[in-house]
Amino acid sequence: MISFKNINKVYSDGTNAVNNLSFEVEKGQFTTIIGPSGCGKTTTLKMINRLIEPSSGHIFIENRDIRDYDIHELRWNIGYVLQEIALFPHMTIEENISIVPDMKKWSKKKMKERSRELLELVGLDPSIYEKRKPEELSGGEQQRIGVIRALAADPNIILMDEPFSALDPISRENLQTDIKTLQKEIKKTIIFVTHDMNEATALGDKICLMRDGEIIQYDTPENLILNPINEFVKQFIGNKESPWQTAVGVIADRNNEFIKNENEWRQIPSNPQQTVILKDNNGNYINMVKNSEIYDGETLTSDMSLYEATEIFKTSDQQLFPVIKNERLIGALTYRDIVVYLRNHSDIRTGSV
Ligand SMILES: Nc1ncnc2c1ncn2[C@@H]1O[C@H](COP(=O)(O)OP(=O)(O)OP(=O)(O)O)[C@@H](O)[C@H]1O
Numbered sequence: 103m104i105s106f107k108n109i110n111k112v113y114s115d116g117t118n119a120v121n122n123l124s125f126e127v128e129k130g131q132f133t134t135i136i137g138p139s140g141c142g143k144t145t146t147l148k149m150i151n152r153l154i155e156p157s158s159g160h161i162f163i164e165n166r167d168i169r170d171y172d173i174h175e176l177r178w179n180i181g182y183v184l185q186e187i188a189l190f191p192h193m194t195i196e197e198n199i200s201i202v203p204d205m206k207k208w209s210k211k212k213m214k215e216r217s218r219e220l221l222e223l224v225g226l227d228p229s230i231y232e233k234r235k236p237e238e239l240s241g242g243e244q245q246r247i248g249v250i251r252a253l254a255a256d257p258n259i260i261l262m263d264e265p266f267s268a269l270d271p272i273s274r275e276n277l278q279t280d281i282k283t284l285q286k287e288i289k290k291t292i293i294f295v296t297h298d299m300n301e302a303t304a305l306g307d308k309i310c311l312m313r314d315g316e317i318i319q320y321d322t323p324e325n326l327i328l329n330p331i332n333e334f335v336k337q338f339i340g341n342k343e344s345p346w347q348t349a350v351g352v353i354a355d356r357n358n359e360f361i362k363n364e365n366e367w368r369q370i371p372s373n374p375q376q377t378v379i380l381k382d383n384n385g386n387y388i389n390m391v392k393n394s395e396i397y398d399g400e401t402l403t404s405d406m407s408l409y410e411a412t413e414i415f416k417t418s419d420q421q422l423f424p425v426i427k428n429e430r431l432i433g434a435l436t437y438r439d440i441v442v443y444l445r446n447h448s449d450i451r452t453g454s455v
């Protein structure tokens with residue numbers, strides 16, 4: 103866990119970049135930080151690996167003040183993707199990727215294997231790229247190297263400062279998927295700065311929305327969208343697209359009474375005509391039951407748009423749909439939920455949504 107306690111940062115020229123920041127990031131959680139330019143995102147990130155020292159306050163990692171860690175060890179265990187691409191120009195791509203593994207005294211063989219594995223992860227053929235110098239790569243390719251370099255030594259925490267800003271939409275989406283899969287598999291704690299609200303909602307378990315060095319709302323994407331605490335939050339996430347494009351995960355009913363833990367359900371079976379969604383003790387979806395019949399059931403994924411969901415609803419007999427995010431059951435959705443949502447988010451005067 104990373105925990106900020108009353109952190110302030112005043113730069114030497116008097117700029118107050120960060121104001122009494124207190125928040126916590128759970129282990130294995132994906133947190134996105136978003137906010138207008140100059141609101142203190144990079145400053146916040148750089149204080150975690152001590153590239154910037156706070157003027158006051160404390161930061162803890164696993165309940166230990168980061169100032170009590172050996173600085174090298176602290177940095178080696180925190181992967182960092184800088185906002186500006188910062189590969190070393192005189193080193194090859196392979197050498198750039200191997201900087202931290204080399205400091206950690208990995209064998210040559212292990213470093214080479216790791217570098218190849220990571221290049222493949224981001225779709226760059228190792229036999230072509232490993233011996234090139236950064237200047238022989240496009241901006242987007244260099245950015246991908248910046249991202250995998252942060253992963254090279256398998257750190258527990260990864261800080262990413264707008265890592266995908268120089269990428270075209272397709273590479274960006276690919277890399278977003280890679281990062282998401284990676285985090286799911288190896289449960290890294292990731293703090294990810296972005297300007298892009300769609301990216302923030304797609305990736306973040308939680309979003310930290312900042313303004314003028316302060317946190318305005320730190321919440322799940324769903325809550326930020328459904329319960330913005332003020333006009334600024336609304337503006338920031340608003341003026342997007344039609345409510346039909348809202349992600350299913352945003353309106354999924356997290357406390358749906360027909361989601362049951364399998365063990366509990368076996369002890370107290372409910373009305374047999376009622377459809378029930380069963381989950382295991384870890385919160386993973388198992389299957390559905392109706393009239394004592396167990397069946398797989400069609401599911402919705404949380405990042406599907408409402409429009410896509412209605413396409414599925416149209417061709418299905420099911421009334422109640424499990425909503426899945428990273429294999430976990432996060433809630434349930436019915437046709438009615440969608441109608442109510444669209445009704446509440448349409449322009450009343452024209453009826454258009
Ligand atoms: N070394 C510095 N000396 C003085 N002021 C600084 C310094 N670095 C940043 N600042 C100021 O601190 C504030 C926060 O900067 P920071 O880089 O953290 O913003 P940011 O949210 O990352 O912005 P962006 O989205 O543009 O990257 C800004 O007003 C910036 O001008």
Ligand SMILES: [Mg+2]
Pocket residue numbers: 143144145185263
């Ligand atoms: Mg920045």
